[in-house]
Every structure is written in structure tokens, then in C-alpha cells.
Amino acid sequence: ELFEKFRAGEPIAPRVATEVHGDDLAAAALLLLEAPAESIGGAWNVSDLLLDQRDLLAEVVCAAGGPELPARADAALVNVMDCSRLQALGWRPGGWDRLREAIPGLI
Incomplete structure (x- = not known):
């Protein structure tokens, strides 16, 4: 959409x-x-990019x-999540490269 x-x-509000x-x-x-049950208690954050709609639309x-x-x-109003617990397990998100690869299929 x-x-x-x-x-x-159409006008797009900043986000x-x-x-x-x-x-x-x-x-x-x-x-x-797949992680041992004793090592995964508590809350886990999952996030990758701090993405301004303007930057997405520029792509x-x-x-x-x-x-x-x-x-x-x-962007100063956004509280970026700390995903270091996932990263310590080896999680590596795709970042801008994965986003750029996905855009042609989205438009």
C-alpha cells in the first residue's frame, strides 16, 4: 500500500x-x-534496521x-531495540543488502 x-x-507522512x-x-x-531451554529465559528483541520511509522509498x-x-x-524519537542476546547466539540479520534484494519483489 x-x-x-x-x-x-499521494502524500506520505514521515515515519x-x-x-x-x-x-x-x-x-x-x-x-x-534450538537453543538449550535454560539459556533462553526472559524477553528477546528482534530487529535489524532503523528505517525511515524516505530511505525505503529512495530505494x-x-x-x-x-x-x-x-x-x-x-529518528531521535525511536527507541532502537538491543538485539545483542540474539547476536550472541549467532544471529546475523540481512540489513540493507537483504532489503535491497527484496524491493523488486515488493513493487
Whole structure:
């Protein structure tokens, strides 16, 4: 829906948030399922990118063209999750590379 609105030239409100690719989420879940039960108590955060919609839409423009980009959001308002517990188990999210690979299939 975001891409459709953007390509139609509709206004896009500034937004920034943490995001994680579904494959990275699945990998994190599998790590936890395979870990010894005594080592996985408590809450676990899963996140990868602090992503401004403007940056996401800039990738869309690079891949397929598009109108003027929306305003940038205030990233200082986002409380980025600490995923170091998952990283200690070997979890490595795909980051910008995985996002860029996924964009053509999303537009």
C-alpha cells in the first residue's frame, strides 16, 4: 500500500521505525527453538534496521523510478531495540543488502 500511494503521488507522512525481514525473524526463532531451554529465559528483541520511509522509498525510486520523496522523520524519537542476546547466539540479520534484494519483489 505504501508503494502504491507513493507511485500515485499521494502524500506520505514521515515515519521511521525499526524493521526486520521475515527471513531474519524466522532465523531468530529457529535459533531460540534450538537453543538449550535454560539459556533462553526472559524477553528477546528482534530487529535489524532503523528505517525511515524516505530511505525505503529512495530505494524504490532507484529500482523503478517515482515521484519526489517525502519528508524525513525524526529518528531521535525511536527507541532502537538491543538485539545483542540474539547476536550472541549467532544471529546475523540481512540489513540493507537483504532489503535491497527484496524491493523488486515488493513493487
